[in-house]
Amino acid sequence: MEHAGIERLLVDRNRCEGYGMCQQAAPDLIHLDDEDEPVIDVAELSAAHKPLANAAVRACPVAALTLSGPTAH
Amino acid sequence: MSLITTAPRSDVDIFSDEIMAEPYPAFRELRDAGPVVHLDRFDMYAVPRYREVRHVLGDWESFSSADIAFNDKFNRYMSDFSVLRADPPLHDAMRSTLAARLARRALREQEPEIRRRAARLVRGLIERGSFDAVADLARRFPVEIVGDLIGLREEGREDLLRMIDANFNCFGPDNERTRDSFPKLAKVADYVLVGATRENLAEGSMGRAVFEAADAGAIPVQAAPWLVMAYVTAGMDTTVNALGHCLWLMAEHPDQWQLLRADRSLVPQAFREILRYESPVQAFGRTVRTDWTVEDVTLPAGAKLAVLYGSANRDERRWADPNRFDITRDNLEHLTFGYGLHACAGQALARLEGEAVLSALLDGVSHIQAGTPVRHFNNILRGLESLPVTVVPN
Numbered sequence: 001m002e003h004a005g006i007e008r009l010l011v012d013r014n015r016c017e018g019y020g021m022c023q024q025a026a027p028d029l030i031h032l033d034d035e036d037e038p039v040i041d042v043a044e045l046s047a048a049h050k051p052l053a054n055a056a057v058r059a060c061p062v063a064a065l066t067l068s069g070p071t072a073h
Numbered sequence: 074m075s076l077i078t079t080a081p082r083s084d085v086d087i088f089s090d091e092i093m094a095e096p097y098p099a100f101r102e103l104r105d106a107g108p109v110v111h112l113d114r115f116d117m118y119a120v121p122r123y124r125e126v127r128h129v130l131g132d133w134e135s136f137s138s139a140d141i142a143f144n145d146k147f148n149r150y151m152s153d154f155s156v157l158r159a160d161p162p163l164h165d166a167m168r169s170t171l172a173a174r175l176a177r178r179a180l181r182e183q184e185p186e187i188r189r190r191a192a193r194l195v196r197g198l199i200e201r202g203s204f205d206a207v208a209d210l211a212r213r214f215p216v217e218i219v220g221d222l223i224g225l226r227e228e229g230r231e232d233l234l235r236m237i238d239a240n241f242n243c244f245g246p247d248n249e250r251t252r253d254s255f256p257k258l259a260k261v262a263d264y265v266l267v268g269a270t271r272e273n274l275a276e277g278s279m280g281r282a283v284f285e286a287a288d289a290g291a292i293p294v295q296a297a298p299w300l301v302m303a304y305v306t307a308g309m310d311t312t313v314n315a316l317g318h319c320l321w322l323m324a325e326h327p328d329q330w331q332l333l334r335a336d337r338s339l340v341p342q343a344f345r346e347i348l349r350y351e352s353p354v355q356a357f358g359r360t361v362r363t364d365w366t367v368e369d370v371t372l373p374a375g376a377k378l379a380v381l382y383g384s385a386n387r388d389e390r391r392w393a394d395p396n397r398f399d400i401t402r403d404n405l406e407h408l409t410f411g412y413g414l415h416a417c418a419g420q421a422l423a424r425l426e427g428e429a430v431l432s433a434l435l436d437g438v439s440h441i442q443a444g445t446p447v448r449h450f451n452n453i454l455r456g457l458e459s460l461p462v463t464v465v466p467n
Contacts (some may be wrong), residue, residue, distance in 0.1 A: 018178045019420070061410055061416045
């Protein structure tokens with residue numbers, strides 16, 4: 001592709017166990033609700049968001065959080 | 074035909090008392106030798122660097138955990154219903170059964186009671202002034218907490234840690250420690266598979282919930298006792314070692330203790346640093362499912378790996394000044410609980426226990442002084458046998 005697609009944070013709800021490390025790594029992008037379910041706060045990531053988004057992905061202990069462009073699905 | 078470089082080799086015995094007493098220089102040599110290093114004594118490849126450890130643990134489709142133990146006999150013994158060894162979809166069914174009770178959201182209602190019990194235990198120790206951090210604290214707290222959560226009878230709990238220690242030794246290669254421990258598995262089986270049956274597990278407990286999951290068809294009936302086995306064998310000794318290290322590291326680094334006293338919001342980070350600095354689980358096995366090329370080496374399908382958690386957590390390629398114990402460092406990505414599909418299912422509970430003990434100590438203790446620690450040797454686990462400490466009250 002000539003232009004990179006818009007990237008998003010994706011949560012695999014079957015794998016997520018609510019540890020909240022993503023929220024600690026990138027509090028502006030994702031938080032846990034009252035039930036410890038992750039809520040994505042920024043739907044479409046800008047280039048400026050990328051380092052934090054990557055940090056959130058890396059911080060997930062069970063690899064339930066991924067980065068994906070719309071073309072990947 | 075392309076040129077394939079063979080992996081560097083080492084004849085180090087990472088399971089010997091000599092290396093285990095102080096493993097970090099040997100780990101460094103392995104890391105410097107390469108991303109995979111053939112361990113000649115065991116015919117397997119050490120994976121000593123952070124990057125590859127994370128890669129291997131994060132990709133269960135390319136790296137099987139069926140050979141998680143370093144000997145075939147114990148892998149077979151653990152059955153196909155070991156959640157550590159299983160692949161999806163069986164793995165996911167068993168993991169979900171554990172997570173329904175062990176995920177952080179599920180533990181919320183247990184938290185006040187765990188904190189109360191930590192406070193009570195630690196208050197008693199502060200009154201004594203001098204005690205053994207391993208025998209009187211580290212070995213008592215997880216057995217009490219986790220034993221009650223699983224719903225185990227009080228009877229026989231005093232032998233549990235010795236049994237679990239033997240169980241972990243059986244993950245080792247065919248060495249003296251492994252061979253001496255195999256006969257003790259009969260006691261573990263007797264306690265768990267014969268003794269911790271549905272009717273012997275407390276109503277409402279995590280153990281009982283496993284049998285209820287089988288009733289509901291969520292997991293195979295044969296998997297239920299093996300999930301109780303997972304709870305019993307994985308949930309105590311690991312935390313025991315983390316708590317022993319907690320007291321030791323805080324005594325050895327009084328500046329870090331004072332820093333924590335001044336800012337209690339650092340407690341979660343401090344406990345993570347304890348976990349990073351001294352990983353209770355040092356190594357587990359994986360098998361390469363399809364040829365794996367890392368840098369200029371290709372390991373063939375079937376190659377056995379020794380994934381070195383404790384080494385990855387001290388990798389200078391990943392951590393600045395890795396041998397410095399620093400409770401303020403960014404340590405979210407430590408690998409002590411593993412990573413990915415088979416990451417420790419009890420990590421939220423372990424964290425809860427560790428943070429409860431640290432908080433209770435902060436409530437009552439201004440200084441921790443430690444005598445000479447005695448190391449405990451186990452094929453898989455790193456921990457202390459005893460640690461005399463004296464605490465100075467606030």
